[in-house]
Amino acid sequence: MEASIKNNIKAADLERLQQLDQEMAQSRETVLGYPTSKDFDYSAINHFLDYPINNIGDPYEEGSTYKVHTHEFEREVVRFFAKLFRANPQDYWGYVTNGSSESNLYGLYLARESFPKGMVYYSESTHYSVRKNIHLLNIPSIVIRSQPNGEIDYEDFENTVRLNRHKPAIVLTTFGTTMYEAKDDVSRIKGILKNLAIHDHYIHCDGALAGTYGAFMDPRTPFDFKDGADSISISGHKFVGSPIPCGVIVTKKSTRDRIAKSISYIGSLDTTITGSRNGHSPLFLWYTLKKLGVEGLRARYESSLEVAQYCEMRLKEIGIDAWRNPGAITVVLPKVPASIQGKWQLATEGDKAHIICMPCITKAQIDAFVYDMANCEEEVEEKFEFDF
């Protein structure tokens, strides 16, 4: 039987890998519609892939017997964002997650544990994974109307909460919606709750894309701990850039401690959602943050903003009705012909498409896209939205 045991991969399989490599190299060049930074260079730390790193458990709990972890680096990543999000230096906690879905799940989980009889409110522009999370956690919820720019409709929010004043309010705000990069104003939400005297409330801010640079916006939209958030989630693979989807959740240590008790009661000391955890992603994030520093991150945002302004202007010049939310790096435009959508990998919703001017996007790419748009003779396909 020994003879049949393979020790090497077949030539045909290696060819498939080479083909995948080529396809990816090609596809990577023409992503305009997805919030992915492609300009990372982790060649200096890629060799850590030789190790089976596992950041199992709470990064702040020492004493894990398994020593191949990067908890120390993970804590520094959390600290960086806690500071950027103006958390109380004595009262913050967090960890690096597998992405914003897990970060949001964790925020909602903390909220539910804090207020088991709470009602969740979120706008219709909220990322679809949030609905999935709420369903998973089994919490009642109400969807609030969005304004045309994608921001939550504060009036609808106030009226809806008013009808449910007897219940604790859990609000999931979005700081940078998927399609229009609209930002819900956390201070305004907090003000409405205060006005209705709802003391039992929890605000989780989903800042997947824009949370990373929210601190640099001028003028800024309130979203952070000082503004009233109880937890904030961001993606690591979006604006910072990482080969593997990852995210960060930052919350208050006091909230986490409350949870730790209920978790300890069910026989677990682990306050994170998963058990075994990716220890490479914290290292990637740490590396970029150390390389950039706060000012480097700011410059990264300003450069994206400049490209976004350029993109909006160029599209308007050729008669396309493009627009942006204040401080947004996302340019919204009417739906584009199928060939252009496919080539530039543009996400489309309803009759709108968008270009996200991630740090890797250059003015030359915008020019190439604008050229395609100006010279495309294909019509935008009009489809019935519903079958009957």
Place this chain on the structure above:
Amino acid sequence: MEASIKNNIKAADLERLQQLDQEMAQSRETVLGYPTSKDFDYSAINHFLDYPINNIGDPYEEGSTYKVHTHEFEREVVRFFAKLFRANPQDYWGYVTNGSSESNLYGLYLARESFPKGMVYYSESTHYSVRKNIHLLNIPSIVIRSQPNGEIDYEDFENTVRLNRHKPAIVLTTFGTTMYEAKDDVSRIKGILKNLAIHDHYIHCDGALAGTYGAFMDPRTPFDFKDGADSISISGHKFVGSPIPCGVIVTKKSTRDRIAKSISYIGSLDTTITGSRNGHSPLFLWYTLKKLGVEGLRARYESSLEVAQYCEMRLKEIGIDAWRNPGAITVVLPKVPASIQGKWQLATEGDKAHIICMPCITKAQIDAFVYDMANCEEEVEEKFEFDF
């Protein structure tokens, strides 16, 4: 301001990375107590780290606009295990997860969606993350007693379920418990449910460690689809080996389709738990599975089993009360002195420790460990278990 923007990482930070590298290289050599394969070599595909791969969404749903993914490879990984687990070739589905916690969460989620009024049963030896998952999903549950070897107590199970015959039964069986690598017999569980005429039932098998080689055990313990499981989860970073924690969930397509409907109702087409998903891990798993083939995986198990038998024998020779469950690669022994526990990174629970003879563990390492044990003059620390 431009002058203050860093483009490079500081020398001190680089030194920290070098130190981490050294520490990891050292720690990696003396892991005997954790189910981690360290013998992987992905140097041929590490360069895929240059790409921001994202396996967003269901791997079987084509048409994602984002093209930098490895869905095709992911499906082949799922197919490999579906076949190994004797799933119906016309009725299986699955995806690569971030680890067993997510896989188990998904299995329980499918169970809850199938039977919203169900009661979950699991043994006290079940991994702690399962309790966390059940808490997260908000499902009522009952813990069943374990036998001394860590296997579920079938009598206690039968008596408990008998008292709850009016409720659908969701059973989480473990195939390889954390401490003793005990395996719950799925056929026996299924038989008990049949005997009690509980038609509405769902069995999820947590095969984090042993599920990967369960098919090669001789005699085998029933655990797979033919034996009665509705879903099976395994870890990828454990027996197969991967630098990043990952897992696989395999379930029935028909169950997944039922869920897809309820998910579609809440406005999401994505049947996975997270949105953005790691696309590198499927590639790692695919690579090793292609390299090994089924027979290579079998040989990998047989070699581990041989080392485990050797370890048990050597420990017994020096008068240590070591034992193994049938077909297990885990050797259980009484708690060891603190210095040895630390050096060899042995997980300890109560008065027991264990050595898991993962494929990377050699007889020479076992000899070195046995030498340390025979020559250690330190006493095992006796502590009061409770403060008062």
